[in-house]
Amino acid sequence: MQRPVQLGVLGAAKFAREYMAPAIHAANGARLAALATSDTAKAEPFQSFCPDLQVFDSYDALLADAGIDAIYIPLPNHMHAEWSLKALKAGKHVLCEKPMTMKADEFDALIQKRDQSGLLAAEAYMIVHHPQWQLARKLIADGAIGNLVHVTGAFSFDNRSDTRNIRNRAETGGGGLRDIGVYVIGGARFATGQEPVSVQSAIRWQDDIDIFTEIRAQFPGFTYSSYVSIRMHPHQEMVFHGESGLIRLTTPFNARVFGEARVELHRPGLEVQVTRFPGADHYKLQVEAFCRSIRDGAEYPCPLEFSRGTQEVIDRVFEGAVSL
Template sequence: MKRVRWGIISTANIAETQIIPAILRASNAELTAIGSSNTKRREKIVSAFDIPKSYHHYDELLHDPDVDAVYIPLPNSLHKEWIMKAAQAGKHVLCEKPITLNAKDAQEVFDFCKRNDVLLMEGLMYQFHPQHQRVQEIIRSGEIGEIQLMKASFSFLLEEKEGNIRTDPKKGGGCIYDVGCYCIHAVRNILKAEPKELIAFADIDPEYGVDVSAWAFMRMDNGVKAIIDCSFEMDFREEYEIIGTKGTIKVPQAYRPDNNGGQGLIIINKNNDQRIERIYGDQYKLEIEHFSNAILNGTELAYDGANSVKNMRVIDACFESVKTGEKVSL
């Protein structure tokens, strides 16, 4: 079976702990190279995963003819630059979220990749877990009635702020970029709708100047209301809830079911009765296989450029509302 040959740009923790192991588990992918100027850390990862090729500079990896696709988990502020460099070198790109720092840049990188005949996908891996498809099936069945409200939350306590890219505004730090993007996408993805208007609020860290907690209230174009919250200052939560006229659906392990052995939970409450469905999936592996299959067989991406750009437009609107204190129409 033909496999996509992957290269990893940088030695970021998510690459070491999640994406590299996922590539090794995938049926249609193989790990070929890694590039990083952090020689000690790079050599550690090369040894741990028996990576065939190791480069000191990203550019060297991009010009390796044995690499078909690259994964980019660099700081958010560097995404645009290295997506375009990778595309120029003829490499397909899976880039960590957020794809760029604003919708204008997002549209630019997707257009650039299209002109260079390479695929680009934003790495919102959670959506590949099968629990979300099951939630949409339940909604379509009418079991919980007409949807009125959706709430989505993602938070964790960031204890070490000093020297952390998440608190560096020059590197695209802040909780909206880091975890709020999941909540926004979940609302759009599950409801199959776009926000018509929103108002957002945020707590800005006085020392670092980034949003450390944020809330947004949205009116969707299908009439459903949505509330999202994200934070670096709250206990770990990764959930969403859909409230209908006849019942509710709660997904308490929405974004990182891999922390629980890949188990997704769907809790349906209706007429004082509760049903729990457990659904398993390897979301990182599924993400790699999905993107690799598109490269090998020309299949359509489930999460394409137009969708990523729409997500960035909502993020842009949140920042605009936080800055002005006003409601923003999209």
């Protein structure tokens, strides 16, 4: 039996505590082995479900431990690229939260180091590991809705009261587009396999962060429109509208948190086929895919090149946006 991949976490982030650390702990082929935090009190919730967790008082100390195979990085956005590169240089595989970089060209150093080292480095873009997205991609490729005509996406929540949240701070790479725009953009790219040829956008700013972004784009085979906001009532949805059918994902991004993941296939005659995924945990599936790639050399579903492509679109959205 193969030794589980020994994973260490840089920082006791809330998201790591509530979602990714439990997913690592539960994943087949993985072991939650270590956490780096200068505040030992922040380690206690992690130790409550992983009693043998080793705690380091600095990120560098964890990276120096020879027993750690891979690093998960849930740090503030502006620190992702720096610590991903440090972890690769320390000989560790890397799974880093999105956005992995603040600009697309920052991926180049990561790709170069990945290739030089032979290590796996990936953005923690969990939705591609969920079976609802794999089904949607297959249905589109198989022609279940005929020629694809238009794609719409929406993702919103309201965190205005959480003033200390890194998403509400410009200096930590906050704003809605980097945090959740990756989903409405990357989801369309993943499901269709196409890249936008033109992009138009409008942004509403508040305290130097984007709180609402509207995007319109032309892909080679279809048109696209989406919006994201961190100042609106919670909502999420992706719709792929074809000439002879429609695919709707009702909980495309926060499955089991926002609601049950469902894929609706709307067919002629008002027929609707619904596929439900009540138990699928995309965080756990992501960790298991990451570990399979490390152990067995399996192709990873979301390589850095894909994540770079999404960041390229985000860069274009920022660069060409009109202010609302």
